[in-house]
Amino acid sequence: MFTLLLALVSLAVAAAKALKPPAVDLVQASGKLAEAVETSELAQRTQLLGGDNQPIDVAFTFHAAPSRVASGAVPTGRLSEISDYYRCLRPRRLLIAGAAGAGKTVLAVELMLSLLEQREADEPVPVRMALAGWDTSQPLDEWMADQLADTYQLRKPTARRLIDRGCVLPILDGLDEMDAEVDAGSPRAAAALAALNWYQAGRQKGPLVVTCRTTTCDALAARRIRLLDAARVEVSSVTAEQAQRFVETRVLAPEDWYPVVDHARRHSHGAAAHVLSTPWLLTLAVTVYEAEGDPVALLRFTDPEALRSHLLDRFVPAAIELHKRAGNRVYRPEQVINWLGFLARYLSDNIRKHRAMGGHVLSGTDLVLHRLWPIAGMRARTVDIAISGIAGVVSVSWLVPFSILYPTRVPFSIIWALLVIGLIYASARSAWPVPKSISPGRLRTPEGRRAVVGPVTVAVIATLAVSLAIVVPYIGQPGYSPTLVLVNLFLLLPVGLIGGLAFGLRRNLETTASSKGPNALVRVDLRSGLLIGFSAATALAIADFGAISIAAPGPMGSVGGALIFFIISVVFYGIFVGVLGIIWASAWRRYVATVLCTRRRLPRRLGRFLAWASEAGLLRIAGNAYQFRHRELQDNLADTQ
Incomplete structure (x- = not known):
């Protein structure tokens, strides 16, 4: 016994060393991140351009400030030259300003992709982050680092090291979206600029890119609040010639637009000229009148704001009609407006009220399936716990008859019940569940095999310890047999090994944003849970078969009898153990709870609807989140009832 305990201690020491997190290879981690960002932003670029691949080559002009300006800024530039323009800045700090819909985000994305195409191994990876979700009380x-972990599923230590070592170039989108009203003083935007002005890279100001509406920039500058040591550029209006080239490449009958373009050329301050002056409004108008109507009707409007509202009100039905013509799934326009309006009001309330829940500031732009539960309030967490509880009851319901039939296995039943209760408790405590992914393919790599050594060692130690704890009370008792130890090892070891492998493969797993869309995260989480649950069920069936073969070989006298027993065991454990996969899949479960709690306000298959809305051009995908195509569309839908 003493020798066995000594062996357990030795194994524990070895496990402690193996569980130590592996050193992070920053070059490799940066390379993986760069690939993930490029994949995500290429898809985002296509969505921002309305399914096209050629952006309008908008011009921009340098906006000089009295002092603390980055050197190397030239007076003018174009979208096609943005990478060269940025590389000439010292320090490399750029503020992209412009009117609503001027193409600030497109310019930022174009810069990111150009930098990624030219990136050397030691250069930082540009990563776009929405400023609206930043609680400025957090450093x-x-x-x-949290954004990297949430969007690209990096481990927090890896994300933090990438940030600390300057391996990430922050592309901070939407400074103007941090506050609901500019007139209120933009307190969050002001706090953000104060933090950005302290952002350092060694002895120099840290490189970054920020996008912001001109009105917010000017309002803050009037209070002497601005981004220091940076070059501010203003995105120029789309020219009439650029607008004409745009419609000629986008519509089936461009001649219908020539009177509108000609009118805008001759009346540069009219409502039609206003519509053609920004890529967003131009796309809006083309979408609306390509679906139905004559674009000459634009000339009847004299008020630019009235024309803007007219186009926004007609955009959703028009996008649905064009998507229908392409042979895609169709929802009724009133359904889409109601569902998107509900989501838009939720996001707008988050911005206006600066809402926080569970220690997180709620985003005013991002719709992430497993993080959308605050839209239903605390009811979603209650339903989530109820789902876990039901799965737990099913999982332990077999223990009472099992313990009555096999009294010597009561300790095993107690351990199993405690394990299930622990899983439910851990699930209930988590306000923000993280999607989990199991990657068996990693066992083919040296890194993957090293990742599971520690957890599997711990599983073996725990199995031996529990087996001893179960057997010791029966030593010297009537009916005791050494085979009892083997029986318990057969029962517990497979479960321990499955748990160790799952933890090891997940613990050091670094995945990227899925190219299959944001919905893939909850699907992978459920698939991983089912894999763990049914693997454990199969392992227990095999273990039970082996344990009974040792303890009572009589029933296994024939091959047919053994096969029937094994099949019954697989079905039994598949039902009562496999259900634990639902408790494991916490992100999927929270998403299901959210859908159940909002079934009268949102579609039952919310993920499929959001994916459809993205394909229809109403939403866009940013990393693992859905966002409205434009903030103006979000605000317009938020006002619908």
């Missing part, structure tokens, strides 16, 4: 570097 900037911590928030950026």
